[in-house]
Amino acid sequence: MSPQRRRVRLSPAAEHAVHPLLERIRTEQGVPGPFSDEALAEAETAAEEQVTGGLDLTDVPFLTIDPPGARDLDQAMHIARDGAGYVVQYAIADPASFVQAGGALDTELAERGVTFYGPDGSITLHPEVISEAAASLLEGQTRPACVWQIRLDGEGAVLEAGVQRAQVRSRAQLDYADAARRIENAGDEPAGELDQVLVLLREVGQLRTAQERARGGASLAIREQEVVADDGGYRLVQRAQLDVEDWNAQISLLTGMVAADLMRQARVGVLRTLPPADPRDVDRVRRAAHGLGIDWPQGRPYGEVLSGLDSADPAHAAFLQEATSLFRGAGYLTFDGELPAHSPHAAIASEYAHVTAPLRRLVDRYGLEICLAATAGTEVPGWVREALDDLPGIMGRAGQRSAAYERACVDAVEAVLLQGRIGQRFEGVIVEVDTHDGGPSAGQDVLPRTGEQRGTVVLAEPAVRAEITGPGLPLGERVQVRVAHVDVDERAVRFALA
Structure with a gap:
């Protein structure tokens, strides 16, 4: 669905x-x-x-x-x-x-x-x-x-x-x-x-x-x-x-x-449409599954994997959150x-x-x-037919605004949740690491494990998705991280490898 x-x-x-x-x-x-x-x-x-x-x-x-x-x-x-x-x-x-x-x-x-x-x-x-x-x-x-x-x-x-x-x-x-x-x-x-x-x-x-x-x-x-x-x-x-x-x-x-x-x-x-998942997103989410201990046999469709998960399990819940990236590009026709x-x-x-x-x-x-x-x-x-040409644009703009609002609200809540916890350790999985060109990568072709890198970490408990920095970020692996920076006014949270 x-x-x-x-x-x-x-x-x-x-x-x-x-x-x-x-x-x-x-x-x-x-x-x-x-x-x-x-x-x-x-x-x-x-x-x-x-x-x-x-x-x-x-x-x-x-x-x-x-x-x-x-x-x-x-x-x-x-x-x-x-x-x-x-x-x-x-x-x-x-x-x-x-x-x-x-x-x-x-x-x-x-x-x-x-x-x-x-x-x-x-x-x-x-x-x-x-x-x-x-x-x-x-x-x-x-x-x-x-x-x-x-x-x-x-x-x-x-x-x-x-x-x-x-x-x-x-x-x-x-x-x-x-x-x-x-x-x-x-x-x-x-x-x-x-x-x-x-x-x-x-x-x-x-x-x-x-x-x-x-x-x-x-x-x-x-x-x-x-x-x-x-x-x-x-x-x-x-x-x-x-x-x-x-x-x-x-x-x-x-x-x-x-x-x-x-x-x-x-x-x-007026149909609701969604293109197939980008293979790069599938590969990245597969790595997140591995890091969270979720079995995803090669060749098994992601829909079957998702149907077997229990959202009461913190690791499964974190994976389900990350899997939303497989459903990008929805629109109206x-x-x-x-x-x-x-x-x-x-x-x-x-x-x-x-x-x-x-x-x-x-x-x-x-x-x-x-x-x-x-x-x-x-x-x-007639009033329905006359509106058809404008509906995709109206709904597209509304969807972007509401998504940005909800995302900002989640960022604010996470910052409030983690304020005063600088240095506290959590277990998470690194699901993205920036490449040389500044974009996220789901593959092996990432910056060498020397110098500072920036990526994204997903925690199983609490279910937080935030920026992480550090040398040699191990993509798709379960890691210990610590809260490095929290700014409630800016709605910013950053982790570092523990």
Whole structure:
């Protein structure tokens, strides 16, 4: 599946130390500020109007599974048996029902592109009156949605799929731990209707994971990190990803894949693309695997290696973080009329479109409209077609800004975590060493082991990735390193060989 970027959050006890740094980062990175009065007025007016129409699916027992405390709920699901197979109903929030094409709010959404995530909270794509209220698929609330119906056979392969507008009402808002606990306690023959959905989520999720491996796809289980106060300092606590998170993600991936097929049928679309991993990155990550004690037999695809790792293991978690470099160069491909050549997303090993997170990602609103039209056999709205040429640029800029913001936040948190620890020793693996031309190398052709070199070291515990300097840095080897320099204001951490 598509890899997540590394994110860190703060416990309340740690917020006061990092909050001023994060405020400065937001200013430096040009992170979006408040919405204009005009955009907010449009949002508030739209939120007050009751959105009706479409199918009435309020009797379907949908449920949501999201991180604890989430309010911007994009997705609600229901799964039922269908003979030897399954029917997946996947309700996606419908912000298009609240946004006037070409209005002030629409213009500001294009300037933002995505929700920005930081350790102390998020800066939402839509005003909260929409993203966390009127359009959010909150428990017990009737909401407009774009509801996918996807029929699968007994092996989890797609038989048919389509999407229609409907009214839905979620029965329960679960977090991942809640869902995992209910699945475990339900056994194989659950009595309650919601537990039946969750047990079928496990079945379908496992089948779709097997389908992913058969295609040659690759999943990354990135652990969430939290900085907590500890005896006058700070430490990093890491949460392993639960199986239910992967099963939940598989439903989203399934939907994105069938969306790409519908777009081809409509001859209008916006695909998410990713080129194959650069062989130099594969070689470098393979060396990191060796240094972290992870078995990677010659000739075995990296997707198979990643699927066998446990993010609860610190060495595996560090390797998974480093493996994100295999998924560089993602972009968007739009078309209208002439069909493009087959354009798979390398991590998914299939064509794929973003359509399941429209409250947090602008492009999904347009993708959903294309798929609604394809299902109904109607024309794609003009406002969607007119935006296609600009969407890749809008989303590319938004992705770069949000990634830079998240990266700066992680750097700041790591500096706070390691301040006052000059000289402290850790175990790590050197994953990059600068070459003569100043670029990173994953091979043997590095500077001679005399004089000072600069490279990158990954620690298994805590999961820190930082600069290292020293003579003869041994690429791909497990080494003892010490904290040599920390500058919290500059968000800089540097290690040296111990």
